[in-house]
Amino acid sequence: MRMYDIILKKRKGIELTKEEIEFFVKGFTKGEIPDYQASALLMAIFFNKMNKRETADLTMAMVDSGDRINLSSINGIKVDKHSTGGVGDKTSICLTPLVASLGVPVAKMSGRGLGHTGGTIDKLEAFEGFSVELSEEDFINNANNIGIALTGQTGNIAPADKKLYALRDVTGTVDNMSLIASSIMSKKIASGADAIVLDVKVGDGAFMKTPEDAKLLAKEMVDIGTSVGRKTIGVISDMDQPLGYAIGNSLEVKEAIELLKGNGPKDLLELTLTLGSYMLVCSNTAKTFEEGKELLMKNIENGKGLEKLKDFVKAQGGDTSFIDDTNKLPKAKFIEEVRAKESGYIKKIHAEAFGLIAMELGAGRETKESNIDLAVGIVLNKKRDEKVQEGDVLAYIHSNDRNNIERAREKILKNIEIVKEPIEKLPLIYDVVQ
Numbered sequence: 238m239r240m241y242d243i244i245l246k247k248r249k250g251i252e253l254t255k256e257e258i259e260f261f262v263k264g265f266t267k268g269e270i271p272d273y274q275a276s277a278l279l280m281a282i283f284f285n286k287m288n289k290r291e292t293a294d295l296t297m298a299m300v301d302s303g304d305r306i307n308l309s310s311i312n313g314i315k316v317d318k319h320s321t322g323g324v325g326d327k328t329s330i331c332l333t334p335l336v337a338s339l340g341v342p343v344a345k346m347s348g349r350g351l352g353h354t355g356g357t358i359d360k361l362e363a364f365e366g367f368s369v370e371l372s373e374e375d376f377i378n379n380a381n382n383i384g385i386a387l388t389g390q391t392g393n394i395a396p397a398d399k400k401l402y403a404l405r406d407v408t409g410t411v412d413n414m415s416l417i418a419s420s421i422m423s424k425k426i427a428s429g430a431d432a433i434v435l436d437v438k439v440g441d442g443a444f445m446k447t448p449e450d451a452k453l454l455a456k457e458m459v460d461i462g463t464s465v466g467r468k469t470i471g472v473i474s475d476m477d478q479p480l481g482y483a484i485g486n487s488l489e490v491k492e493a494i495e496l497l498k499g500n501g502p503k504d505l506l507e508l509t510l511t512l513g514s515y516m517l518v519c520s521n522t523a524k525t526f527e528e529g530k531e532l533l534m535k536n537i538e539n540g541k542g543l544e545k546l547k548d549f550v551k552a553q554g555g556d557t558s559f560i561d562d563t564n565k566l567p568k569a570k571f572i573e574e575v576r577a578k579e580s581g582y583i584k585k586i587h588a589e590a591f592g593l594i595a596m597e598l599g600a601g602r603e604t605k606e607s608n609i610d611l612a613v614g615i616v617l618n619k620k621r622d623e624k625v626q627e628g629d630v631l632a633y634i635h636s637n638d639r640n641n642i643e644r645a646r647e648k649i650l651k652n653i654e655i656v657k658e659p660i661e662k663l664p665l666i667y668d669v670v671q
């Protein structure tokens with residue numbers, strides 16, 4: 238078999254066989270197929286697409302390129318949750334302890350943020366002492382003893398995806414449905430959960446810009462998961478504006494804690510209850526979606542979700558007094574208001590732009606090597622559809638550098654669109670694919 242023939246075949250739009258896909262993935266992972274040939278094939282896939290069978294074969298070839306985590310020594314049905322990436326998305330921080338407080342074991346691998354999207358691992362480091370590097374033994378023991386464990390991505394989960402993603406990032410081939418679906422699902426399948434609930438984001442701040450494309454991506458991933466015996470559900474949710482009010486690591490942690498104390502923003506609460514309820518249904522903890530929502534709400538009201546967050550943070554070395562007193566979380570030196578220059582209704586809060594502004598304040602990474610400032614970011618004071626008067630506070634800038642405040646203010650004002658007429662409300666949850 239020759240890589241040249243595989244590239245040519247895909248360039249002509251012909252379906253690749255399982256053997257050809259495996260030949261490519263194995264050869265590329267071992268370094269036997271050079272980047273330039275892999276790039277050419279990625280571009281041919283980008284333009285000529287892959288069908289469902291090819292996408293499933295690509296996914297499994299990437300799973301087989303590395304180790305699979307064996308979670309069988311954790312009791313119960315393990316349900317993983319994954320978001321395709323968004324701005325202000327702190328859902329995992331409140332959702333996972335809440336679900337664990339109802340007896341669903343959570344053994345989760347999370348990533349760090351890159352570019353305009355944040356990562357759960359970075360956010361959790363806002364708790365002083367919190368460690369995301371657990372040995373396999375501690376990971377399993379914590380999941381069994383307290384019901385929740387979270388670790389960073391280990392070295393050898395789907396190494397083919399790691400290499401391919403880096404290449405896609407620099408060759409303009411990230412936003413292809415089959416490549417995204419196989420990339421996400423290869424990591425989820427190798428991570429060993431019995432069931433997977435996917436939060437597929439749609440809108441300005443997401444890979445998928447339309448609900449139709451997000452649905453196709455969700456369907457592709459659900460089909461892959463189901464074909465390998467993992468119950469998989471895809472929830473399509475809005476990312477046309479940031480989720481909740483806070484963007485930036487410790488600001489988001491604070492908002493997630495507030496949710497567990499019963500004071501969460503409406504959209505974050507609705508998404509948490511929706512994803513959580515499907516996780517409960519997948520693990521047979523709730524019979525119906527409605528029952529799941531009720532159980533979750535009850536554990537917010539009685540404080541059991543918050544208690545589970547404390548158990549989790551303590552077990553991973555973090556300081557739980559930060560949960561009782563969120564003022565102890567890293568705080569920025571300067572907090573500056575951004576005021577509206579006109580009256581009207583907020584039509585759009587450009588999610589991607591807000592992710593980038595927070596990154597420029599120091600909350601995110603421009604490259605994998607960048608350090609992040611846990612304290613900084615933006616807290617919105619208004620959300621889409623709200624009425625504003627000239628002079629109202631639209632947002633607060635949290636910064637440790639006086640020099641970057643004016644630039645952030647200008648960009649915030651540019652990226653909040655205010656119109657004269659009330660606007661049509663967009664849904665938070667567009668669809669559910671199962």
Ligand code: URA
Pocket residue numbers: 321322402411416417418420421
């Ligand atoms: N997240 C991933 O892990 N892979 C993609 O291709 C896109 C988002």
